[in-house]
Amino acid sequence: MNIAKIIIVLILLYVGYRVVRMLRAGSTGSVKGSRADAVTSRGEDLVQDPFCKIYVPKSQAMVKEINGHVHYFCSRECIDQYISKKNN
Numbered sequence: 001m002n003i004a005k006i007i008i009v010l011i012l013l014y015v016g017y018r019v020v021r022m023l024r025a026g027s028t029g030s031v032k033g034s035r036a037d038a039v040t041s042r043g044e045d046l047v048q049d050p051f052c053k054i055y056v057p058k059s060q061a062m063v064k065e066i067n068g069h070v071h072y073f074c075s076r077e078c079i080d081q082y083i084s085k086k087n088n
C-alpha cells in the first residue's frame with residue numbers, strides 16, 4: 001500500500017512539474033522555436049540592409065562599418081556586393 005501511494009505522489013509531482021514547465025514556456029515564448037521566431041515575436045528593432053533593402057532584426061544583422069558609417073546587412077554576400085558596388 002505504501003509503495004503504491006509513493007508512486008501516485010511521484011506521478012502527481014511529475015505531472016505538476018510538467019504543467020508548470022508548460023505554463024512557463026507559454027508565457028516566455030517557446031525555447032524550442034527558431035531564433036528568428038523568438039526575436040520577431042519580441043518586437044525587436046529592425047534594421048534595413050542597404051543592399052537588398054530587406055529588414056533584419058538588429059541582433060541577427062551583420063554589422064559592417066564602411067567609411068565611418070555603421071551598416072547592417074542580412075548576409076555576408078550583401079556586404080561584399082555592397083562594398084564592390086560602392087567601389088565601382
Ligand SMILES: [Zn+2]
Nearest residue numbers: 049052074078
Ligand atoms: Zn541583404
